[in-house]
Amino acid sequence: MKVFIAEDELPALENLKMCLNNIDNNIEVAGTAGSIAQSLNWLDNNAVPDLILMDIHLSDGLSFHVLKEDHVNCPVIFTTAYDRYMTEAFEYNCIDYLLKPVDAGRLSVALNKYKNLRQHFINNHAFIIDYLQNSKKSKSRIIVKKGTEFLSLKPDDIVYFFTEHKLVFAVDKDNRKFLCTTSSLADVEDMLDETKFFRANRKYIVNADHITKFKSIEKSKINVEVVLPLNEEIIVSQENAAAFKKWISGA
CATH class of the missing domain: 2.40.50.1020 (LytTr DNA-binding domain)
Incomplete structure (x- = not known):
């Protein structure tokens, strides 16, 4: 699994990396960014990751701007110190909303949710393709x-x-x-x-x-x-x- 992390606080970024490694050492952190501009640049110039861990407050504004630019078409797990953005977060590709400091156990539950959703769509992919081709x-x-x-x-x-x-x-x-x-x-x-x-x-x-x-x-x-x-x-x-x-x- 390839993960992109948008996080502007270095301790929080290192904590996420450590948690991911402890949960599954096969998870690859494909890239990181600390701002909206850096996130947009990375997403424009790299293959779409399997999953994004995204802090809502980045150094140059709210990360929702990244999503509004339509650069994201993969699932997102939001990490934030604030609960007031929860409703807005789920208007995007959000599959979970984790409050800081992020706990490895809670992150593991969120990753399992992602894996279960992915498996569901993989299992139903053949049906969807058949529907599209034969309609x-x-x-x-x-x-x-x-x-x-x-x-x-x-x-x-x-x-x-x-x-x-x-x-x-x-x-x-x-x-x-x-x-x-x-x-x-x-x-x-x-x-x-x-x-x-x-x-x-x-x-x-x-x-x-x-x-x-x-x-x-x-x-x-x-x-x-x-x-x-x-x-x-x-x-x-x-x-x-x-x-x-x-x-x-x-x-």
Whole structure:
């Protein structure tokens, strides 16, 4: 098992390393960081670890910022001196929340929880893959992941799909974001009803039922607005503008 540790206090870091070694000497500490910036840099430039031990208070702010940047798609065990962040922690990939000073026995219980969850999904992996491969185009359900859980969503409830950091996400009408089990936006496109979903550009697929308005902009491109707020515009290129207008009109 490869573990990444985000901890800005050297004694706490050394304690975690010692505890991990005492629990299982096959556990490898793949990397460490003491700040948000260092954590993002390490995660950007290294293979995804099996597990992250993450202090909530790092030297340059709350470590939730790392998770909000979508750099983390593996389970996280939070370690902190404060209990007030517990509810927020479980909104991410959190499988346990350990209060400092971290005890080897409590850490061992958390690691066993991780191992049991991993084994569960390994045992069910064949079923999930078979479901994905044998389901017909225009699926009635889309398999997504939230933390360590697999969920099934109705396509009609998804406002848009997008890709970021080589991962594919679905955002539903309640503005909840889920990690898709597919490897590319093209794979998602193949599953969807083409009368309802349109590949706006290389980053976005939009659902016609959740488009509020659209307008032509410079160079005959189209700006598409959906029911949810976005940090960037969804732009249909000049080359695809005619196809979009035909699609949105139901022709």
